[in-house]
Amino acid sequence: MLPAAAFLLLFLAYPLGLGVYLSFTDARVGRAGSWVGLENYEFLAGKNPLWDFFAIISNEVVGTKYELTGDPVFWLSVFNTLLYTVVASALKFAIGLYLALLLNRHMPFKAIIRAVVLVPFIVPTVLSAIAFWWIFDTNFSILTWMLRSIGVLGEKEVINYLGDPLNARASVIFANVWRGVPFIAITLLAGLQTVSPSLYEAATIDGASRWQIFRYITYPLLTPIIAVVMTFSVLFTFTDFQLIWVLTRGGPFNSTHLMATLSYQSGILGGRLGDGAAISTAMIPFLLAAIMFSWFGLQRRKWQHGEGND
Amino acid sequence: MASVTIDDVRKSFGVVEVIHGVSIDIEDGEFVVLVGPSGCGKSTLLRMIAGLESITAGALKIGSRIVNNAPAKERDIAMVFQNYALYPHMKVYDNMAFSMKLRKAPKDEIDKRVRAAAEILGLDQLLDRYPRQLSGGQRQRVAMGRAIVRDPQVFLFDEPLSNLDAKLRVAMRTEIKALHQRVGGTTIYVTHDQIEAMTMADKIVVMQGGYVEQIGAPLELYDRPDNMFVAGFIGSPAMNFLRGRVQGGAFITAMDERIPLGAGMGADEGREVVLGVRPEHLTLVGEGQGFGVDVVVTEPTGSEVQIVAKHGAEELIAVFRERHQPAVGERMRVAPDPSQLHLFDGETGRALRA
Numbered sequence: 001m002l003p004a005a006a007f008l009l010l011f012l013a014y015p016l017g018l019g020v021y022l023s024f025t026d027a028r029v030g031r032a033g034s035w036v037g038l039e040n041y042e043f044l045a046g047k048n049p050l051w052d053f054f055a056i057i058s059n060e061v062v063g064t065k066y067e068l069t070g071d072p073v074f075w076l077s078v079f080n081t082l083l084y085t086v087v088a089s090a091l092k093f094a095i096g097l098y099l100a101l102l103l104n105r106h107m108p109f110k111a112i113i114r115a116v117v118l119v120p121f122i123v124p125t126v127l128s129a130i131a132f133w134w135i136f137d138t139n140f141s142i143l144t145w146m147l148r149s150i151g152v153l154g155e156k157e158v159i160n161y162l163g164d165p166l167n168a169r170a171s172v173i174f175a176n177v178w179r180g181v182p183f184i185a186i187t188l189l190a191g192l193q194t195v196s197p198s199l200y201e202a203a204t205i206d207g208a209s210r211w212q213i214f215r216y217i218t219y220p221l222l223t224p225i226i227a228v229v230m231t232f233s234v235l236f237t238f239t240d241f242q243l244i245w246v247l248t249r250g251g252p253f254n255s256t257h258l259m260a261t262l263s264y265q266s267g268i269l270g271g272r273l274g275d276g277a278a279i280s281t282a283m284i285p286f287l288l289a290a291i292m293f294s295w296f297g298l299q300r301r302k303w304q305h306g307e308g309n310d
Numbered sequence: 311m312a313s314v315t316i317d318d319v320r321k322s323f324g325v326v327e328v329i330h331g332v333s334i335d336i337e338d339g340e341f342v343v344l345v346g347p348s349g350c351g352k353s354t355l356l357r358m359i360a361g362l363e364s365i366t367a368g369a370l371k372i373g374s375r376i377v378n379n380a381p382a383k384e385r386d387i388a389m390v391f392q393n394y395a396l397y398p399h400m401k402v403y404d405n406m407a408f409s410m411k412l413r414k415a416p417k418d419e420i421d422k423r424v425r426a427a428a429e430i431l432g433l434d435q436l437l438d439r440y441p442r443q444l445s446g447g448q449r450q451r452v453a454m455g456r457a458i459v460r461d462p463q464v465f466l467f468d469e470p471l472s473n474l475d476a477k478l479r480v481a482m483r484t485e486i487k488a489l490h491q492r493v494g495g496t497t498i499y500v501t502h503d504q505i506e507a508m509t510m511a512d513k514i515v516v517m518q519g520g521y522v523e524q525i526g527a528p529l530e531l532y533d534r535p536d537n538m539f540v541a542g543f544i545g546s547p548a549m550n551f552l553r554g555r556v557q558g559g560a561f562i563t564a565m566d567e568r569i570p571l572g573a574g575m576g577a578d579e580g581r582e583v584v585l586g587v588r589p590e591h592l593t594l595v596g597e598g599q600g601f602g603v604d605v606v607v608t609e610p611t612g613s614e615v616q617i618v619a620k621h622g623a624e625e626l627i628a629v630f631r632e633r634h635q636p637a638v639g640e641r642m643r644v645a646p647d648p649s650q651l652h653l654f655d656g657e658t659g660r661a662l663r664a
Binding site for chain 1 (some may be wrong): 397
């Protein structure tokens with residue numbers, strides 16, 4: 001017990017505690033700083049965080065021009081992070097599940113195909129991010145070249161993948177999905193393989209179509225593993241840093257700044273440790289909410305609990 | 311309910327043929343057991359009837375309709391799987407109602423049928439449970455309930471009792487038989503256990519290596535096996551086989567002892583044959599009668615005594631109602647009931663009948 005506890009304290013609790021402590025100080029790089037209470041949070045989130053939260057969503061989605069009480073860049077990063085997480089996770093789930101179902105079928109070279117699917121997951125993120133940097137380059141993009149060859153784009157037309165706020169958001173989400181799908185696909189595939197084939201046969205004889213088998217047998221039996229894998233996926237996506245930092249550094253106009261990248265920028269590059277720590281700490285409630293949601297909402301299934309009568 | 315006709319049905323996986331032209335006629339309402347050692351093709355044949363495996367050649371008819379290419383859902387069959395295949399995320403009620411829900415049957419109709427089936431099987435109290443909360447025997451019953459609810463043309467059972475312990479197996483055997491008598495319905499039942507086959511079947515189909523060895527009523531197979539395989543497979547303990555030849559109306563064993571053959575057991579003089587004697591048809595006799603054996607093991611089971619003994623190099627088993635307790639290595643003489651002898655061709659193993 002003791003070594004494990006010491007380990008946890010040293011490597012988990014201490015950095016977390018230090019981060020939270022720093023968020024209550026005006027520490028800068030090279031200066032310890034003094035206790036300022038909630039000042040950092042007030043500066044970031046404003047006098048009325050709830051109002052700011054809905055205002056930024058309204059401003060970004062429908063284009064209203066509400067004045068925020070807090071830091072507009074901070075709230076933009078909150079919005080970006082939520083958008084990034086929700087859209088990318090939903091896409092990763094849909095594609096990952098589809099891929100898992102495909103890979104679960106009998107086909108030639110099954111083992112090799114399954115291994116190939118894992119490649120985006122194995123390649124270091126920074127490396128694949130640099131590859132995407134080239135793919136999304138305005139002048140040398142292979143995507144543009146392909147679109148030109150099939151005639152969608154004219155000879156002189158270009159797409160400003162990372163220079164336009166909307167395009168940049170779509171591009172980083174695309175890269176994140178590409179990187180995240182294998183993890184979900186392979187995990188769900190493992191889940192699929194625990195489903196006894198005789199259940200499919202029984203359902204076939206019961207008269208179920210392929211869709212009905214998926215809807216009433218496969219999907220419900222997968223929900224526990226879906227809950228686990230999607231929790232992880234949401235956590236990883238929400239805290240993503242590398243991909244954004246290599247591709248856009250949060251630009252253009254902060255349109256791809258996530259909370260993690262903003263925290264790094266103001267805390268380390270800007271030297272305002274207290275501010276950066278506060279932005280990081282502000283991620284915790286969101287992450288806790290995601291964990292709670294999956295824990296209570298999805299993961300527990302009565303039929304999984306074995307023995308005992310009710 | 312419907313009859314099932316299997317006409318020269320074959321199955322190949324790639325170039326390997328595993329079912330070699332099987333023909334079986336199953337009458338409406340009949341309880342047929344497919345029995346054989348593992349790998350004999352009985353389960354494959356059942357899965358072909360269910361529509362879970364394709365039929366390579368031949369014709370499969372349910373009722374008057376050829377269903378070779380009909381998908382499983384159109385064949386109107388119900389199947390009970392070896393591992394029950396209950397949907398773990400559905401309660402007992404929903405497991406049983408699933409097929410009718412898929413067919414969009416009215417709710418009260420579903421409810422009526424599920425509750426009726428539950429009552430027949432004594433599942434009334436368990437409808438709100440999940441499969442995990444049931445014992446093996448209860449799960450087995452739910453699997454049967456799921457089949458009954460559908461009121462299908464044909465019931466298929468794929469080794470349904472092999473996951474149960476010995477005592478429960480005997481109880482469920484009776485229950486399935488009683489159920490068949492109550493509900494009726496053409497039933498095809500696959501097992502590797504010849505006792506299940508003997509006790510449950512109207513008709514037994516003995517299979518081996520993808521061929522049908524013999525089809526007949528249980529006692530017919532027991533009394534008049536067509537070949538050594540059926541003779542050895544049906545009956546427990548298994549039939550004893552002695553190699554020898556026919557001479558002067560008697561069987562001469564490898565140890566040159568004479569066993570007189572009953573009238574009508576015609577076999578050509580001097581022919582190499584195998585004599586089959588069931589363990590329960592051997593009796594202990596005095597000097598000058600029967601043939602000599604050396605006792606290897608004595609196994610009292612309470613109701614009877616099984617004695618494993620050797621006649622030369624050939625091992626045989628005798629079962630006695632009396633409590634004989636011969637010592638190991640003791641020489642004793644046994645004689646078969648002359649009216650209960652079976653002769654088989656020494657090369658082909660086919661039964662020799664006059």
